[in-house]
Amino acid sequence: MNSFKEKLSEYISFTETNLKAYNSHSPEMMAQKNLIDAMYYSLEAGGKRIRPVLVYAFCNALGGDYKNAAAPAAAIEMIHTFSLIHDDLPAMDNDDYRRGKPSCHKAFGEAMAILAGDALSVLPFEIIADDDRLDAGRKLNIISCLAKAVGREGMIGGQVIDMENETKTDVDEANLRNMYRHKTGQLIAVSCMIGCICAGADGDRIKAAADYGFRLGLAFQIIDDILDVTSTTEELGKPVGSDEEENKTTFVTLYGVERAQEIANAVTNEALAYLDKFGNDAFLTELTEMLLKRKN
Secondary structure, X not given: OOHHHHHHHHHHHHHHHHHHXXXXXXXXXXXXXXXXXXXXXXXXXXXXXXXXXXXXXXXXXXXXXXXXXXXXXXXXXXXXXXXXXXXXXXXXXXXXXXXXXXXXXXXXXXXXXXXXXXXXXXXXXXXXXXXXXXOHHHHHHHHHHHHHHHOOOOHHHHHHXXXXXXOOXXXXXXXXXXXXXXXXXXXXXXXXXXXHHHOOOOHHHHXXXXXXXXXXXXXXXXXXXXXXHHOOHHHHOOOOXXXXXXXXXXXXXXXXXXXXHHHHHHHHHHHHHHHHHHOOOHHHHHHHHHHHOOOO
């Protein structure tokens, strides 16, 4: 096993341990057990854990101890998971499967899934505020950045643009880039920024990390567009062809698979250029290239 795979496995294992610990419950919370079970059902469903990995990787690239970023890294994965629970709901994308398992609303019912998503949207701020590894100034900065990345200016705002685009016939590349920047890019960019904040980085490097993250997020979403028409349900762990069924305009519907891949390649190269500020960190470079070539 090479050093990249070892480090990636280490980061993912650390994430899994923390997610379980932060979502534990005491005997006094037995009345809320179904809610906590629904939260953890979605948290433990797997996934690539890219967002917490980015937190650790940027912290490490700047000489910080990535274990000091445990709380914010877990917090970002919880935010991401809450968005997936709500995305799968009948009122949104109406997907019955997520990562090869029944969606949360299929396993626990729609009402409990909504509440599990709600709980996972606020627990992150509790665990950051209560963390004893980071000082108050860094925690405040992280909470502010994360809230902006999630709300109307960020991921949730991007979901609104995505939903409204389904009723339009004139969605162009500029619209798509804006939507992807908010819906996907914001949470990936803030993951990179938070890793820098945990390491005590200056504003110049935090901005460079954000610029990298927005481009990585765009490339990531374009690859998702491609996989929706080229992959299988077994490989993706969720239904394929959903973009066409939901009348979604994507880079593939605009330009076709080949041109969409070319754009993803170009955007990835733009992201890699920003790693110059981080000594062209070998782990981040290989991670970026791996995400471009992913099959699920």
